[in-house]
Amino acid sequence: MIDLYYYTSPNVRKVLIALEELELEYQIRWTDISGGEQFSPEYLQINPNGKVPAIVDHDGPDGRPLALFESGAILLYLAEKTGKLLPADPIERWDAVAWTVWQVANHGPIAGQSTHFHKYAPAMGINDEYATGRYLNEIRRLYGVLDTRLADRDYIAGEFSIADVATYPWTRVAKGQGVDIEGEFPHVAAWTQRVGERPSTKVRVSDPREAKASKNEYTAEQFQTLFRPPDTTGNPTIDSPEPAVAGGNQ
Template identity: 50%
Template sequence: MIDVYSWATPNGHKVHIMLEETGLDYRVHPIDIGAGDQFKPDFLQISPNNKIPAIVDPDGPGGQPISLFESGAILIYLAEKTGRFLPADPLARYATLQWLMFQMGGIGPMLGQAHHFRLYAPEKIGYAIDRYTNEARRLYNVMETKLGETEYLAGDAYTIADIATFPWTRSWQNQGIALDELPNVKRWHEAIAARPAVQRGVDVLAAQRKALQDDAKAREVLFGATQYAKH
């Protein structure tokens, strides 16, 4: 039984979806990031960067327990544990890993900044809104070109690259994106959204999450002095 320490965010959804897709047994421990659970000592022992998700697998490599943080590392671990969604063929494997890194280094950070400045920042800063909205559009256009060539991001097979990227594209409207203008991305997005395991994965902890726009305390915890204090 894998213990998952998570919350209903795009990065959390990645791991929830992967666990549902692989059929591994797991138990969810809510880490309410708006309430500051990510700064508790027990969680920091597992995730020293105070970010969700993190996992503890008592049956890790060689039968030894393992704990992991960083969603991309967790996806690779679960793929290797189950032999699914990360091809064994070297060319296909590296194609998958490069698109996973595209998500980790581009899609996640840049779309996250677009969300912040468009929705959550205490003041509207035009330069920041334009910068990150334009970068979001650029990244979507990269996907649009690729998905015009192949069914999925890394080729014609559904992989951890798609599992990592899809949750970030669920909020395309908040990022200033018109999905109808990106027919290849829209086709890919709708195909993944229709998968039963994906639907179960995005539902994990969803009922417990509150809208940040309505929660001043949570915004302070996530974006204010609490985030940068030594814990």
């Protein structure tokens, strides 16, 4: 059994899709990041970084429990555990790994920052033209990289892999990042539709809190919790906003 520490966000959806694709037994551990549950001492034992997702595999290596955080690490672990979602050919395998790392190191964080400055900060009366322009330009550049990659193939690394699982949850919400993929990046749009037809991407968590969280509407207090989280190291807190459904605590 795998516990998935969950809140509605693209990074968590990566893991949910992978668990469904791999037909692994799991249970949802709802973690209300808008209420600060990710900073509880119990959760920080699982993820010292105080974000979601995280998992606990109660049947980990050699039957030992394994707590794991960071979506990229989790996807790699689940692929290794099952022998699926990574190509068998070593050249193609490393290609898939490279694109997965590209997503977690580039596309995801920049999409998160673009979402924050395009959508969430203005909702709280915070407008920064320089930051908005910088992240919007960079996320468009990254979508261009992905569009070129998908011009002559159905999936990012040839066959469906964790590279697709990592990237899809972010492209499906590109509009919130200020990007019109249908109009600007047709290969990405076609791929997003293709992946979105897989049953694993249609799974929704059966919890009454899911619908409310999906609206991504936050009070001033919740905004503070999400984007200016308390310091857990004893150091002074830096008073600067962080991304929400886009990396900050998700």
